[in-house]
Amino acid sequence: MSLTRRKLLHLLGLLGAPTVFLLIFFFGPLVIMLVYSFLTPGIYGGVDWIFSHLNYGRILGWADTRYEKFDPVYLAIFLRSLRLATLTVATSLIVSYPAAFWISRMRPGRRDFAIFLVTLPFFVSLIVRLFAWVLILRPTGFLNQGLMGIGLTSEPIEFLYTDFAVVLGMTYVFIPFMFLPLYSSIEKLDMAQLEASSDLGATRLQTFRKVVLPATMPGIIGGSIITFIPALGNFIVPSVLGGAKVLMIGNLIEQQFLSARNWPFGSALAMMVMTAVLVLLIVQLRLTRRGEHA
Amino acid sequence: MPSHLEIINARKAFRTPEGGRLIALDGISLRLATAEFVTLLGPSGCGKTTLLRTISGFETLDDGDVVIDGIAMTQTPAHRRPVNTVFQRYALFDHMNVARNVGYALEIAGRDKREIRTRVGEMLELVGLTGMEKRSISQLSGGQQQRVALARALAGKPKLLLLDEPLSALDKNLRQKMQHELKTIQRELGIGFVFVTHDQEEALTMSDRIAVLAHGQIQQVEPPSVLYQRPANLFTADFLGESNLLRATLDGSQARLSDGQTFDAPRAAGEATLLLRPESLGFAVPEGPKLSFTGRIRETYYSGKDHQIELETLAFGTIRAVIRANGTVPEIGREVTLHASATGLHLIDEVAP
Numbered sequence: 001m002s003l004t005r006r007k008l009l010h011l012l013g014l015l016g017a018p019t020v021f022l023l024i025f026f027f028g029p030l031v032i033m034l035v036y037s038f039l040t041p042g043i044y045g046g047v048d049w050i051f052s053h054l055n056y057g058r059i060l061g062w063a064d065t066r067y068e069k070f071d072p073v074y075l076a077i078f079l080r081s082l083r084l085a086t087l088t089v090a091t092s093l094i095v096s097y098p099a100a101f102w103i104s105r106m107r108p109g110r111r112d113f114a115i116f117l118v119t120l121p122f123f124v125s126l127i128v129r130l131f132a133w134v135l136i137l138r139p140t141g142f143l144n145q146g147l148m149g150i151g152l153t154s155e156p157i158e159f160l161y162t163d164f165a166v167v168l169g170m171t172y173v174f175i176p177f178m179f180l181p182l183y184s185s186i187e188k189l190d191m192a193q194l195e196a197s198s199d200l201g202a203t204r205l206q207t208f209r210k211v212v213l214p215a216t217m218p219g220i221i222g223g224s225i226i227t228f229i230p231a232l233g234n235f236i237v238p239s240v241l242g243g244a245k246v247l248m249i250g251n252l253i254e255q256q257f258l259s260a261r262n263w264p265f266g267s268a269l270a271m272m273v274m275t276a277v278l279v280l281l282i283v284q285l286r287l288t289r290r291g292e293h294a
Numbered sequence: 295m296p297s298h299l300e301i302i303n304a305r306k307a308f309r310t311p312e313g314g315r316l317i318a319l320d321g322i323s324l325r326l327a328t329a330e331f332v333t334l335l336g337p338s339g340c341g342k343t344t345l346l347r348t349i350s351g352f353e354t355l356d357d358g359d360v361v362i363d364g365i366a367m368t369q370t371p372a373h374r375r376p377v378n379t380v381f382q383r384y385a386l387f388d389h390m391n392v393a394r395n396v397g398y399a400l401e402i403a404g405r406d407k408r409e410i411r412t413r414v415g416e417m418l419e420l421v422g423l424t425g426m427e428k429r430s431i432s433q434l435s436g437g438q439q440q441r442v443a444l445a446r447a448l449a450g451k452p453k454l455l456l457l458d459e460p461l462s463a464l465d466k467n468l469r470q471k472m473q474h475e476l477k478t479i480q481r482e483l484g485i486g487f488v489f490v491t492h493d494q495e496e497a498l499t500m501s502d503r504i505a506v507l508a509h510g511q512i513q514q515v516e517p518p519s520v521l522y523q524r525p526a527n528l529f530t531a532d533f534l535g536e537s538n539l540l541r542a543t544l545d546g547s548q549a550r551l552s553d554g555q556t557f558d559a560p561r562a563a564g565e566a567t568l569l570l571r572p573e574s575l576g577f578a579v580p581e582g583p584k585l586s587f588t589g590r591i592r593e594t595y596y597s598g599k600d601h602q603i604e605l606e607t608l609a610f611g612t613i614r615a616v617i618r619a620n621g622t623v624p625e626i627g628r629e630v631t632l633h634a635s636a637t638g639l640h641l642i643d644e645v646a647p
């Protein structure tokens with residue numbers, strides 16, 4: 001009895017602080033956002049405690065009052081965010097997978113150094129790094145000058161403020177997020193199994209499809225999710241590299257809170273992002289469950 | 295008899311992480327007749343696994359060639375060689391269940407589902423794992439995993455099977471059963487086996503021929519009985535079974551042991567080593583010429599079917615003998631004389647340094 005009590009106290013001591021922290025700083029704001037998204041914006045910012053579902057109506061199509069009017073642009077921006085985040089996941093996966101494979105087969109010393117290099121960008125401010133991309137991509141930037149210099153193009157190409165620039169920037173920012181989980185599952189890959197597969201007649205491609213891919217699927221799923229979530233809500237990359245042309249949902253939310261001062265609408269937009277992420281997590285859970293049973 | 299597998303002067307050196315060069319295969323030549331069962335026997339690290347890997351195509355030779363059914367394999371990648379392997383560390387696909395592991399070669403070959411299922415069932419029955427199709431690899435014991443590895447390698451009907459210590463994780467009974475099964479499978483399917491084992495008894499009972507390896511070289515390749523009775527050098531004599539190795543001086547017609555005993559040895563004069571297997575020594579006095587050793591019994595070991603005796607002699611140090619256990623247990627400390635017939639003795643043209 002006293003032993004279990006002590007164990008319980010011990011557990012409380014260990015988990016108490018993080019639990020309280022999460023309750024106050026994670027669930028608290030979430031609940032506030034959820035509540036706000038069903039309120040009416042105050043005239044001078046803040047909220048009036050009057051229930052309203054029109055914040056969602058503005059996004060999804062049933063609001064039709066003078067101030068709260070449905071505009072398909074919000075949904076379009078939301079869909080674009082989903083598309084750009086998905087593209088970011090795809091490109092970082094394509095870049096990271098071979099890199100992780102290659103690095104995992106290096107000698108230990110070089111391997112650690114290579115992993116250090118992958119995480120190196122974390123040491124420099126994100127804003128600085130993104131402005132470096134502006135210098136590269138703008139009409140008079142390195143890329144255009146290079147292309148014109150070797151005669152491939154005669155006029156500068158609009159790289160900056162396009163979907164391309166945003167996906168490029170986000171891929172650049174989130175590659176470590178994709179790389180590390182991928183690496184940890186690829187590193188565990190048993191080379192002997194690849195040999196066994198080839199011994200039993202499989203070509204490299206077949207071995208990849210039937211052995212490598214299934215064995216590293218946890219890393220692919222994990223990396224994709226922790227890349228997708230911040231990419232979906234990101235507003236720094238689109239505001240620097242997308243400008244006003246490539247707005248993402250994160251920019252919209254930022255505007256609602258900081259410029260338009262319409263907190264309820266901003267909250268409703270944020271809840272849309274939350275819902276998308278939750279749906280994704282549920283799908284992932286289903287997928288991995290099924291994977292375990294097979 | 296046509297040769298099925300031919301290894302010609304295979305050489306392979308590894309660069310070690312410490313910067314040195316390690317010669318794993320030092321000019322190995324070996325032929326395997328169709329449906330022959332050849333065992334590679336040798337101490338740990340002598341290059342057995344490396345040799346198998348050059349046959350299956352996972353190591354490229356520095357020099358020499360591997361020829362299967364008359365076709366040089368140097369340019370053939372592993373997946374197109376008609377060879378399957380039972381790996382020393384199994385290398386089972388742990389994200390697949392037992393059935394998919396065993397059916398993998400057929401799945402790759404694009405066979406239809408029903409055929410695969412039937413064949414997998416047959417293979418599992420063969421290795422005594424009937425009904426385990428749906429198990430995941432992590433739910434199997436080490437011995438069961440080893441048998442899945444065996445079933446997986448056999449399912450695709452390879453022309454040549456390479457087995458790297460395939461029975462090492464099994465208990466004695468299962469091991470004996472599998473030894474018989476393997477031998478039967480090999481004979482019935484008529485495929486060649488290159489078999490690696492550390493177990494001498496296993497090598498002796500199963501093989502058509504045994505190749506003894508040491509330091510990346512083949513010491514001797516012979517049928518088990520020849521290898522046991524007439525080893526070519528001291529290493530083979532010592533490695534395979536128990537032996538008494540006595541130095542002998544030859545004068546062209548006679549050999550003389552260090553205590554003065556002589557026996558007929560019509561061969562060139564010089565130094566040589568006499569091999570006396572423990573079971574050729576006994577208390578009974580044989581007819582005709584004989585060798586005798588007198589000494590004190592230092593130790594006896596009882597093994598169920600026989601007694602092993604260590605005799606302490608003045609001239610030769612310890613001499614080992616094996617006496618069938620039929621009642622009379624020799625006493626430790628007693629002075630006795632052991633005899634061996636002096637006909638058909640085997641001399642090795644090499645002396646211990």
Ligand SMILES: Nc1ncnc2c1ncn2[C@@H]1O[C@H](COP(=O)(O)OP(=O)(O)OP(=O)(O)O)[C@@H](O)[C@H]1O
Nearest residue numbers: 308309310316318337338339340341342343344345
């Ligand atoms: N990839 C490699 N790099 C460097 N050295 C190697 C490599 N593979 C094997 N060796 C070395 O080559 C020698 C032969 O190895 P091999 O695995 O063929 O031995 P083995 O006879 O199978 O031993 P065991 O009976 O213990 O399995 C060993 O000394 C080993 O350390």
Ligand SMILES: [Mg+2]
Nearest residue numbers: 342343382458
């Ligand atoms: Mg080995």
